[in-house]
Amino acid sequence: MTLATGLDTRFGALGSNAIRPDGAAKVQGGFAFSSDMWAENMLWGATLRSPHPHARLVDLDVTEAWKIAGVECIVTADDVPGAPNYGLIMQDQPVFARVGDVVRYRGEPILAVAADHPETCRRALAAVKVTYEVLEPVTDAERCIDGSAPSIHPLGNVFRHQRIITGDQSLVGEIQVEGTYEIGMQDQAFLGLEAALAVPDSGGDGVELYIATQWLHEDRKQIAACLDMPEDKVRLVLGGVGGAFGAREDISLQVHTCLLALRTGRPVRIAYSREESFYGHVHRHPATIWMRHHADATGRILRIESRMVFDGGAYCSTSPAVLINAITHAQGPYKCVNATVDGWALRTNNPPCGAMRGFGVVQACFAHESQMDKLAAAAGVSPVEIRLRNAMETGDRLITGQIMDSVAPVARCITETDRIPLPAPLPDDAHELLIPGGTGLTALPSNIRRGIGWGVSIKNLMYSEGFDDFSTARCRIADGAVHVKFATAEVGQGFVMLAQQIARTVLGVDDVFLDPIDTQVGSAGSTSASRQTWMSGGAVDAACRAVREELLDRVAADRGLVRAEMRVEGTNIVDSLTGTTIAVGEVIGNYDIDRTVEYRHPATEDLDEDGHGNCHVAFAFVAHRAVVDVDPDLGLVKVVQIATAQDVGRVLNPLSVQGQVEGGIAQGLGLAVMEEIIVTDGKVRNPSFTDYLLPTFLDAPTVDMILIEEHEPKSPLGAKGVGEPPCVSVTPAIANAIRDAVGRELPRVPIRPFDICI
């Protein structure tokens, strides 16, 4: 266990509510998001997209578009110099659709235009004449399993099929409960719309791209391949990111913007509208999950069966990994030794799906937590008791055969949550804003029924299945100042703040300068999978320690002190032998030190064909209890309180952790009762904030939380990632609460008013 030595209660050090370094600029409106980036002589770019979910691109006529004054450039598939396709796992997604080939989803890019004003771009796109031969879309993922659907891509319609076969395959429990659960397509709906500014090098053989993304180096790899340029000629700089939640893992406008810039020799900005954003990024996989739990008479789980079908839409993105996450979490945070799980991720002409906060575990958790309430009822015990009875512990063997070697305080998460007081009942004279329906004045308190529901989850941290994941950080002392450099994408989660806290704590300084976030340092991996605190925090910590070691070496040598007796305590270098105390600030001006470190986590394994292998690095746990008021006649819902105890390992910044928990809960609430991309015949019906509803201030519940700090020994800072767990089990907790209030099965989320009352 590697914690900073000595007590450090300074404001700004690890454990304190340090103020984020980009905060002042953000509250003043001066922080530069990628959509704020501007360059002299800049052109605007825009993308033409297919209106059809499945069609052959027969002809593309741009003659009329070129005649519009102000149009400077039009690029199509023919103008892509390098790889025509890209993708995180399979390179199956075209930069632009090719004439003679097929478009596979509504919104697929056809071409891009650069012009002097967004309005000119709009007119140019409207003037392009595209001829399509409309084809029947494949929209039912089941037909890709039974083979009745035609293949819609040379690489086929199956992204991944994986089973988990463990233990007794014929065991039947005295208690059996089952259900078929559906999870609708959620959208990340980050506020900071996609935008990029590409500035071509004067020689035209390179480009600098200012981009809001989750992984600079992975973007660069794909862009360079498509542009047929060496990677060092494609320089990426992180533009301010207005949220990500998984939607920026895949590239969207990066290659398009660079192509236009290189062709025109001028800087080009592309900025998506909200509608285009809905088409321009991947969504959470809609899924259908059948589950059956076998238990003994006391409700102890003996075996689980599950069949999971994930609709990955038109292109692969990260579907195979999402599926693995889902099936390996089928057992939930519960002991289980026998399992039969069958999982499919499939290609259809529905909108492409990929990473979203929770990454497959959200769907699995909705199923297993819905099941647990059924199991409780069948066993005649409470929802709390059934979960305590089955709670996983460190040392348990998972259905994949992996031993749970993370801290696993599942029972404690449940009991601590249970101790949080319930809210007061809705008073007879309740303010209208406290009643479901709010200012719509649809109900009086006497019309309302309250329900309580539980959800508990396990969530893997970091990447899986043998992925060689690492993060890089550079720490240097120069001119008496500490500088830290990394490529970690700050998307709002506060890593820039954490990096300073780490450096302050390790090196005993107050001022830590962060160098620009770009590809001039090694990869930090993706801001995903709740991994950055562990991985990039680990890298920054390791780089700072390396600098500290060298600093102490050199101070010892210069001052004739015994190196082994020296350490940093607070803001001083202390020699315990002589009692010498030297302020760090006094000496760092004397040295130039520069260390770059790569941090890696212990290796993981692939799953074999029976789904066995040590495929995950570590896990975090959380419990949620939802109190919900329901108008049973109108089906309107108000989530009153979410109580939660989350296994966080160590709290490095209390307000920051609180913000992640509250924000994640809001997203889980959205999936429970209001958020869904509605797709009919492959077409998105609601690509706007009018009809894709995000929780507002009036939808947010009171959140009462306990943060459980049992230091995770494998984690470099003792902390676990906190970003995803808050959004995973809150969705079934709310569903279970609504079920408690109205007594319906409600097997699908989001639960809509007509599900409750019709």
Add this chain to the structure above:
Amino acid sequence: MTVPSDPANESYRLDVNGSDREVTDAWVGESLLYVLRERLGLPGAKGACEQGECGSCTVIMDDRAVCSCLVLAASATESRILTVESLGDDGRLSDVQQAFLDAGGVQCGFCTPGFIVAVHHLLDRNPQPDDEEIKEALSGNICRCTGYGRILEAVKVVARGRAHGGVA
């Protein structure tokens, strides 16, 4: 940046943050949000939906908090417009801005300017709002990162501070 030879270009003047600002040869369909960001060097207001459903573009126009994406810039020539850039004093943060930072109410920050403007507007009119009044006044500002908890806390801190004689 202009649309050349376009019959629908206009030139006009806007009163922004206390100054007269010239807008020359602009496509007439531009929203106030676009003009502030792209022509007047005031990128604080953000665009996240262009239809008044998120509040990220909130500005004050004639003492009302409105969505600048829904204002036709060329029609706003008789209005007094205040943006987030007008808040604070000489580069120092206003009490609202500081409270957002101290309370952990800023994550990605995209919604933040809109919230800051809306909160200033609320507290200038209703210095001691209760929780429900705060939530209703801010129900037009969407945040995707924070879940609103730390923002509510920030507003309450400012209200308490002003009640005890703090500087607005």
Add this chain to the structure above:
Amino acid sequence: MPVLRPRSVDHLLHLLADTPDASVLAGGTDMMVEINLHGRRPGTVLPIGSLEELREWEHQRRAGTVTIGAAVPYADMETGELADLVPALAQAARTVGSPQIRAAGTIGGNLGTCSPAGDILPVLSALDAIIHVLHRDHSRDLLFSDFMTGVKRNSLRPGEFVHSVTVPVTRGWQGYAKVGTRNAMVISTASACLVHDADEGHVALALGAVAPTIVRASKAEAWLSQQVDLRGSFSVSIEIAQEFGRRAASETSPISDHRSTADYRRHAVSVLARRLLERSAT
């Protein structure tokens, strides 16, 4: 698409009559969405937001009416004396969009757009509002039911615009309710306005978002009048309230769309009608 600011209502009328492709711009909350997102490129735009006369409202005490200028923003209807005079209007105004939308959006805009989900429109229907339409050469007064003719269609002729709206100040309970899928900033799935006129002995019920136009549930109203003496205060049994709701729902023709289903909308109307009636009774 030039922008021409009229200096007076008179000037506006002349501009409207002379420029066939002119559009009146009030709060912008509908027009700008059309421009930003749906490619609308209006002809001449005539901003009327600063015409003082259109931003005023007046209580005609003797006549027992209130006249509201077309450019009065929703925010001004939510509280204060106007809200006391026409409480259902205040309740409806409070549900429009967001505070920012309410600061800019206007009653004239809601009428100009004439969406079946327009939040104010059921109130105007239930109150039998008079819409004052002006043209350079004439003026017309229209009952709301004659003004709205279909989905986003009204009976304005070229050169005409909505100047103001007059509603009665009634003695008796009135209320509005709107169903949406979250607790703020929603387009109505179904809405209802009930006005009890204690002097006339009548209950009016108007329903929104459940037909191509606002529905006056006149059959349900007539049935109720036969069951209960509605002069002064009254009481209703649960059975009567439920039957009232059922009958109101049967007068609607809702659609199923991405927001909701026809079945739900019909059901929601029956619940809203029943609850509003129960609230209006003692």
